[in-house]
Amino acid sequence: xxxxxxxxxxxxxxxxxxxxxxxxxxxxxxxxxxxxxxxxxxxxxxxxxxxxxxxxxxxxxxxxxxxxxxxxxxxxxxxxxxxxxxxxxx
Numbered sequence: 600x601x602x603x604x605x606x607x608x609x610x611x612x613x614x615x616x617x618x619x620x621x622x623x624x625x626x627x628x629x630x631x632x633x634x635x636x637x638x639x640x641x642x643x644x645x646x647x648x649x650x651x652x653x654x655x656x657x658x659x660x661x662x663x664x665x666x667x668x669x670x671x672x673x674x675x676x677x678x679x680x681x682x683x684x685x686x687x688x689x
Contacts, residue, residue, distance in 0.1 A: 603674075606631050606633065607628075607631070608627065608628060608631065608647075610624070610654075613664050613665075614662045614664055614665065616662070617658075619657065619658065619661045620654055620657060620658055623650075623653070623654055623657070624654065627650050627651075627654070632646060634675050640675075640678070643673075644673055644680060644682065647671065647673070648671060648682060648684060651669060651671055651684070652667075652669070652684050655667055655668070655669045655684075668683070668684060668685050669683075669684050670682070670683050670684070671683075671684060
């Protein structure tokens, strides 16, 4: 185990060929937002849920080992949230 740096995202997939998603992942990393920059915590969570759902859906189309469903763990200095995201509608 290792500590995750503040304002970072860690994404785990078995297939390391992230070429089809490279630019989208870079954009997400560049647009990381502090929860305090949103008017409520649910908007901050939704901001990432929308982006990550899109990434997993696209990756599942090019790699059969990746599910369009995903689990997301959010952590602030004082709270933590776990969200299971079902496969999005086609």
